[in-house]
Amino acid sequence: MRIKDKYSKVSVPNNTTIHACAESGDLIGFQRLLQNDPSRLHERSLLMVQTPLHVSVANNKVEIVSYLLDWSGPGEVELEAKNVYGETPLHLAAKNGRDELARMLLSHHANIEAKTNNGLTPLHLTVGYALRSGDYATVKTLLDYNANCFAEDNEGMVPLNYVPDILENEELRRLLCQNVEEQRYSDYNEDTRSGVQGILDELDRELSKIVGLHELKVQLRKWAKGMLLDEKRRSMGIDLGPRKAPHMAFLGNPGTGKTTVARILGKLLHSLGVLSSDTVIEVQRTDLVAEYLGQTGPKTRRKIEEAKGGYSICGRSIPFSNRADDRSP
Template identity: 50%
Template sequence: MPPGLDHRAGAARPMTVHGYVQQGDLAGLQKKLVENPSLLNLKNEIMVQTPLHLAAGHNNTAIAMLLLSWNGSEKVEMEAKNMYGETPLHMAAKNGSTQVAELLIQHGAMIEARANNGMTPLHLAVWHALQDDNPSTVIALLNHNADCAAIDEDGLTPLQLVAKGPKGAKVEKLEKVLRWHVDEQRRQKALAACQETAGKMAEFELAMASIIGMDEIKGQLRRWAKGMFMDERRRALGLTIAPRRAPHMAFLGSPGTGKTMVARLLGKLLHMVGFLPTDKVTEVQRTDLVGEFVGHTGPKTRRKLEDAAGGVLFVDEAYRLVPNQKSDDKDYGLEALEEIMAVMDAGKIVVIFAGYEEPMKRVIASNEGFCRRVTKFFHFKDFSTDELAQILRLKVAEGSGALCGFKLHPACTMEAVAALIKSETTEAQRKEMNGGLVEPMLVNARECLDQRLGFDCVDPDELLTITMEDLRAGLRLISRQ
């Protein structure tokens, strides 16, 4: 037959690019592509296959190399799919074309590509090995770490395909190879998960270090974090475990005791371990949830719940949702609480109710499902003067907010600052403000520093140093306010 003509259908017609590939005519294919580069990724009519599909199916490495290294304006489509959703690597796998499979992987072919039936190249390589007793393509894919745990639309892994196939010594050898790689991949995933978990735990501990006091709460948070990180490792090993219930909580304590800060930390933790899709913490109070008229509260609360979906809803001063005394009129706060309770079992949100310990008992008693849904109760104690001094020094050391660039005088030791706070504030004042005392104290101290210095001061160190005198003046301003 003259070159470039196809006589298989009777009358001679020009050879197509697919015809050149099927005949293994490298020179003819190259000439055809030079004449018309747009044919590089042309799909045939019935099987919807590109020339690279055919080269892979026929294990023609020379033609595959020509297509993969084509330097024209067109570039070969590595992930083109035929009528079955198969890529060229799928074609190489199911035809035992080991050399082309290696070539395709070296050029970046997706080793975990999925056909319409969910099969990966490894699935098809196993299928071919069972028919042909030749596991070379399977081994080639495994050497490139093809996923042995991949599941097709029938729920079968490559190893399970072998179990459903014929029996014999060669099949047993194939099964042994796959089992070894399954165990090795599981071990590698567990090792990677262990390292990742250790990194996450270190990150969590770093965040915990910024929390002053709260030893009992931090101990509970550590136990909780450890459990969730251990669940991550179990899942990495392919173990099936029961999911954890949404950890709805109640934070009981005075304002300024760190409830909001801990809620934000929990949001990051729950996102870090994959329990929540985001680390978003949506902070709301009664006014954000309760409407003024009949029919307003439900939609208003649902909008807030939608905003908080995937993260944490932090309901501050939650006791304000429940009236202090019984009344003949329905309080809309109870309606808001019922709306929140209705979504707590769905697992799409974690709710934290916060407020003074004694008034919060009204919330707990107001709804019979509260204690069933809220399983963790954290008690936030008032800060001691020593802890307030630690918070102050930490804020200055962090150099954030109004204190950015400033420092404390060496005389401002933790003991001296604690004694100052004790002498310049009342116990009732400390209980009312707690950690909320520190920020205004420092802001006032900076203002006092400004008033104390003269315009003739040129010492950079003196311009940026807050003294005990400034802290004392800052505290007295709070008392007067």
């Protein structure tokens, strides 16, 4: 017997609603109503403004939820539909500890960071359920799907803030704290990798314009990567001591690329935050050495002051910084 023929022999009372079938778990009646009128897929209840998916999740009706998630008829199931409290079906699965349903919804790409009217994510709600029941299964499921442990509700509370620091909650606190540290480390590494790679790629593009100098390019890339990581560590509050001005001398015959490399490094130091400006001041011997005794010093000092915060090139490359912890040329 074909499925269509099978369902055609089942009668459903005219006063039966699709929400009633979802609540009771009447799969046959639910299917018949939905096949007769697919628009019922989005029908809302009067008081709670809930869809059939909301109701079936809240009442743990796995078969109906599965049927809705696999629905191939007209229209699409609204995974992100919100009830009067701003709760999605995933919120309801989380706050009621419906771990199997939470996994089903997440496997269909339900938004794990959706927020209710008061800013609660599914992780906030399932932490509340875990505190009441001692069942941490749904907490673990959401964390397995990388739920954001740093998400704040409207009062600025993250999920961990809801867990009292008492012995009974030690396992839950440990579980959340572990994921907080993992996410903090992961976010830092991702941020570091993307930032470092972007600057290094720009350095490579600039260096590629210079013919040859392979060993120098490799050395500069290693040096730049080390500088980048040091800046990231400082941004995390790690004390690496005062910055030291990276004075450099590029020696070689005319036309070997000394000035070009120096200009590239000036831009790199600015992108790292070591220099506050990408201005490049180029000087020759005559710009520094005066005709008369006693005038060379002041003349050179003026050029140094002019280059502070930027980069000065003088036959060899000398960076200057106007940072408080690094003022020497």
